[in-house]
Amino acid sequence: MKSLDETVEAVMRTLGLDDAAVVRRKAFLEFTDDDVARLRTLHAALQDLAPDFVDAFYTHLLAFEETRALLPHAQTLERLKRTQAAYFDNLTAGDYGPDYILHRLRVGAAHQRAGLAPAWYLGGYSKYLAGLFPELWQRLGKDPEAFVATCQALIKIVLLDMGLAIDTYIQADRQTILTLKEYADIVFASIPDGLLVLSPDLTVLSANRAFLERLGLTEEAVRGRYLMEVLAADGLRGRALEVLATGVAQHDVLFSMGPAGSDERKPVRVTLTGIRLAEEEEEEEEARLLLIVEDLTEEQALRAAALESERRFRDLAETAHDGIIMTDPQGKIAYFNRAAERMFGYRRNQALQRSIGTVLPEPLSCQLDEGLQHTPVWETQGRRQDGTFFMVEGSSSVFEGSAGRFITYVLRDLTERKQFERQLIHLANHDPLTHLPNRKFFQDRLGISLDEAALNEEQLAVLFLDLDRFKLINDTFGHALGDKLLLMVAERLAGCFRKGDMLARLGGDEFVVLLRGLSGKQDATLVAQKIMDGFAHAFQLEAHEAFVSASIGIAFYPSDAIDADNLIRCADSAMYQAKEQGLGYQFYRLDLENLSSERLTLENSLRRALERDELRLYYQPKVDLASGAVIGLEALLRWAHPVRGMIPPDQFVPLAEETGLIVPIGEWVLRTACLQIKAWQGEGMPLLPVAVNLSARQFRQPSASGETEGRPLSDEAAGVHDLVETIERVLGETGVDPSCLELEITESILMQNLSTAANILQALSAKGMRIFIDDFGTGYSSLSYLKRLPIDTIKIDKSFVGDITTDQDDAAIVAAIIAMAHSLRLKVVAEGVETQEQFDFLLERGCDAMQGYFYSKPLPAEEILPLLRSTRNSSSGRD
Numbered sequence: 001m002k003s004l005d006e007t008v009e010a011v012m013r014t015l016g017l018d019d020a021a022v023v024r025r026k027a028f029l030e031f032t033d034d035d036v037a038r039l040r041t042l043h044a045a046l047q048d049l050a051p052d053f054v055d056a057f058y059t060h061l062l063a064f065e066e067t068r069a070l071l072p073h074a075q076t077l078e079r080l081k082r083t084q085a086a087y088f089d090n091l092t093a094g095d096y097g098p099d100y101i102l103h104r105l106r107v108g109a110a111h112q113r114a115g116l117a118p119a120w121y122l123g124g125y126s127k128y129l130a131g132l133f134p135e136l137w138q139r140l141g142k143d144p145e146a147f148v149a150t151c152q153a154l155i156k157i158v159l160l161d162m163g164l165a166i167d168t169y170i171q172a173d174r175q176t177i178l179t180l181k182e183y184a185d186i187v188f189a190s191i192p193d194g195l196l197v198l199s200p201d202l203t204v205l206s207a208n209r210a211f212l213e214r215l216g217l218t219e220e221a222v223r224g225r226y227l228m229e230v231l232a233a234d235g236l237r238g239r240a241l242e243v244l245a246t247g248v249a250q251h252d253v254l255f256s257m258g259p260a261g262s263d264e265r266k267p268v269r270v271t272l273t274g275i276r277l278a279e280e281e282e283e284e285e286e287a288r289l290l291l292i293v294e295d296l297t298e299e300q301a302l303r304a305a306a307l308e309s310e311r312r313f314r315d316l317a318e319t320a321h322d323g324i325i326m327t328d329p330q331g332k333i334a335y336f337n338r339a340a341e342r343m344f345g346y347r348r349n350q351a352l353q354r355s356i357g358t359v360l361p362e363p364l365s366c367q368l369d370e371g372l373q374h375t376p377v378w379e380t381q382g383r384r385q386d387g388t389f390f391m392v393e394g395s396s397s398v399f400e401g402s403a404g405r406f407i408t409y410v411l412r413d414l415t416e417r418k419q420f421e422r423q424l425i426h427l428a429n430h431d432p433l434t435h436l437p438n439r440k441f442f443q444d445r446l447g448i449s450l451d452e453a454a455l456n457e458e459q460l461a462v463l464f465l466d467l468d469r470f471k472l473i474n475d476t477f478g479h480a481l482g483d484k485l486l487l488m489v490a491e492r493l494a495g496c497f498r499k500g501d502m503l504a505r506l507g508g509d510e511f512v513v514l515l516r517g518l519s520g521k522q523d524a525t526l527v528a529q530k531i532m533d534g535f536a537h538a539f540q541l542e543a544h545e546a547f548v549s550a551s552i553g554i555a556f557y558p559s560d561a562i563d564a565d566n567l568i569r570c571a572d573s574a575m576y577q578a579k580e581q582g583l584g585y586q587f588y589r590l591d592l593e594n595l596s597s598e599r600l601t602l603e604n605s606l607r608r609a610l611e612r613d614e615l616r617l618y619y620q621p622k623v624d625l626a627s628g629a630v631i632g633l634e635a636l637l638r639w640a641h642p643v644r645g646m647i648p649p650d651q652f653v654p655l656a657e658e659t660g661l662i663v664p665i666g667e668w669v670l671r672t673a674c675l676q677i678k679a680w681q682g683e684g685m686p687l688l689p690v691a692v693n694l695s696a697r698q699f700r701q702p703s704a705s706g707e708t709e710g711r712p713l714s715d716e717a718a719g720v721h722d723l724v725e726t727i728e729r730v731l732g733e734t735g736v737d738p739s740c741l742e743l744e745i746t747e748s749i750l751m752q753n754l755s756t757a758a759n760i761l762q763a764l765s766a767k768g769m770r771i772f773i774d775d776f777g778t779g780y781s782s783l784s785y786l787k788r789l790p791i792d793t794i795k796i797d798k799s800f801v802g803d804i805t806t807d808q809d810d811a812a813i814v815a816a817i818i819a820m821a822h823s824l825r826l827k828v829v830a831e832g833v834e835t836q837e838q839f840d841f842l843l844e845r846g847c848d849a850m851q852g853y854f855y856s857k858p859l860p861a862e863e864i865l866p867l868l869r870s871t872r873n874s875s876s877g878r879d
């Protein structure tokens with residue numbers, strides 16, 4: 001709102017109330033200087049009257065409700081009284097210049113603003129004049145002319161004031177009207193719908209901004225023009241005339257509307273309504289037509305977009321791989337896509353309006369929780385139309401619409417995934433070849449069974465089963481047949497157990513069995529025996545019949561171990577013992593395990609002994625009995641163990657044979673002995689042959705065992721096969737003449753496969769090597785086979801020699817061996833000669849040579865040459 005001063009200024013400006021105008025107003029009122037003088041005179045006379053006069057004035061005002069309402073507070077009343085006193089004072093003060101005028105306008109404006117209607121305001125002046133006239137008469141009644149003239153002056157100045165007050169009232173009202181009009185114009189212009197006011201002859205009287213902008217028109221182009229010259233809209237004119245004629249409004253009439261003369265059209269919705277305005281008081285009310293024009297372009301675009309979006313959603317939902325179901329607030333199916341049809345077996349029209357529980361029978365959190373908008377992915381059961389159940393994975397979203405709660409379910413059939421998961425679990429727990437439980441599954445199940453056994457105070461047993469010679473079969477017949485054998489074994493084993501027992505394959509040719517609810521060892525024995533019996537029959541591997549045996553180790557809970565790992569380990573250890581001893585099955589024994597563990601440690605060390613250069617060769621001279629000359633040396637193996645010291649061969653050679661390590665070790669012996677021969681030759685030592693020992697494993701050729709029969713060989717087998725080649729190669733590489741190398745083999749080696757041994761010995765002998773039969777007398781003691789072999793010498797075992805002087809039997813045996821050997825033109829060497837008596841006995845019986853501590857213990861290579869030199873210098877032989 002404007003300030004009072006601004007209002008007064010506006011009044012003065014509007015009325016053009018400058019000094020000249022005031023002068024003219026005064027002139028019109030014939031307000032003269034004489035009037036001014038008379039009022040000044042009056043002023044002096046009325047000085048004491050002001051307080052009572054003002055009080056009386058306000059008492060009058062307070063007597064009327066309309067004026068009293070404007071004086072609500074005592075403070076306001078006091079302030080007004082002071083203003084009134086000033087007014088009273090100024091009225092007759094005689095100064096009626098610009099300040100007076102300004103003051104009078106302010107008073108008028110203030111009363112107008114306070115809400116005092118003009119009638120009451122003018123009534124106030126009446127009270128003034130009516131109150132003053134008696135006072136004037138009292139003071140000037142004696143001079144009627146002066147009285148009348150003063151009254152006239154007073155009336156003139158009061159009327160001047162009243163004129164000014166009325167001007168402020170009129171001006172303020174006019175300002176209000178202008179403000180309202182301005183406001184109306186703004187509102188009219190800013191209404192978002194188009195507004196068009198037409199006269200009864202359809203001339204455009206006004207159009208708001210929205211209308212003009214929507215149709216691309218200007219106010220000048222439309223105002224005062226005939227509607228149809230401005231607008232093109234079929235049927236609009238007729239509708240407008242109807243409304244004018246009937247006075248009945250028409251709502252929401254749709255048109256396609258555009259500027260006349262253009263092809264542009266917009267979809268619009270129009271409301272046509274008649275209005276009546278009286279522009280001037282004296283004019284008759286004139287009919288007007290108001291068109292409210294709503295532009296539907298955006299709305300239609302939005303609707304089209306919504307339809308498009310809905311169509312796309314439907315397309316998407318219909319082509320989705322996942323089932324999509326929507327339920328209404330009553331939980332009834334309101335939408336059911338094609339994937340849902342496939343998943344549940346219902347046609348859409350069969351599913352609609354059924355409860356969601358028809359297809360998802362278990363209550364879901366999204367159905368129960370009021371506040372839930374989105375639930376994470378869950379799994380639940382789905383029910384097909386045929387009543388079968390399956391697992392579904394789903395998620396849901398909740399939409400709170402005006403009609404209630406709608407839930408959308410997105411569902412995926414988990415049947416395949418669950419099947420896949422089951423397959424994965426099966427694969428993780430089963431052996432892929434035999435489909436038996438694997439180690440992990442077995443261990444888990446064993447753990448559970450152990451807990452149960454502990455609770456029920458029961459015994460259980462683990463059988464560890466390993467096929468004998470499976471590697472050989474695998475290498476010989478190939479992996480495909482090896483696999484087939486494992487399958488057949490698994491099948492046979494499966495028939496040996498009760499329900500509740502468990503058979504598993506740990507890998508390779510290892511199987512384990514869990515036996516539960518045992519009454520004692522005898523139960524496990526029965527099962528082990530049953531397994532052994534099962535292996536008694538051959539396995540038919542295509543064209544081959546294979547006899548396969550198994551070694552079984554048995555460990556018991558709680559006597560051997562109380563946890564799964566240890567129980568399996570004990571059974572494994574027992575199996576190892578069974579295999580070693582060729583027992584078929586063996587119960588776990590701690591002492592045997594300790595032995596095994598030592599053996600294992602030794603085996604591991606022996607494997608590294610070659611790499612670490614821990615092997616040594618000692619040499620023991622062979623002495624001609626008659627001359628006492630050294631006629632050769634035997635190379636004897638030692639293991640210089642870093643912790644255990646010098647280990648004799650009988651403590652590790654059998655192990656090396658078992659593990660196959662004897663093959664590389666044997667080659668090392670050959671090479672070392674040959675290199676030593678060369679070294680001695682270089683040192684000027686007389687040419688002495690050196691004998692090396694060959695083990696059965698080295699000596700065995702593939703065909704000798706009859707196991708491979710021309711089929712592919714394992715590396716190990718190939719190494720054995722190459723004995724002749726190896727010896728030749730080493731001789732070639734070291735440059736040693738074959739005549740310097742002697743080979744010692746035992747009778748038992750020969751007897752394992754005589755014909756093959758004969759072939760090998762022939763080949764070696766043909767190269768110039770001499771062959772010795774070692775430990776003669778301990779084996780077959782048959783000289784007949786010697787005729788068929790290229791043997792040069794036999795060595796009588798030291799077990800006979802040791803007692804020849806005390807035991808007549810041994811003496812007789814030795815004498816007989818010497819005699820028979822000679823009859824076969826074989827030389828004889830006696831081993832283990834320790835005494836002069838033995839020496840003499842042998843010399844007397846015609847034995848060719850001897851070897852033993854009597855002459856020398858086996859010595860390191862570096863001690864041999866000094867030994868030879870010292871004996872050459874001393875007398876021949878030992879007496």
Ligand SMILES: Nc1nc2c(ncn2[C@@H]2O[C@H](COP(=O)(O)O[C@H]3[C@@H](O)[C@H](n4cnc5c(=O)[nH]c(N)nc54)O[C@@H]3COP(=O)(O)O)[C@@H](O)[C@H]2O)c(=O)[nH]1
Binds near residue numbers: 620637648650
């Ligand atoms: N395959 C291989 N076997 C080998 C090799 N080196 C040795 N051996 C065999 O180990 C067995 C034990 O040999 P060793 O402990 O060396 O014993 C030999 C001599 O030390 C011992 N001997 C010799 N004279 C006496 C004696 O007067 N008294 C006595 N108590 N013992 C004596 O006899 C063993 C000789 O063995 P051998 O002539 O071979 O029969 C043994 O069987 C060796 O064959 C190897 O490199 N490979």
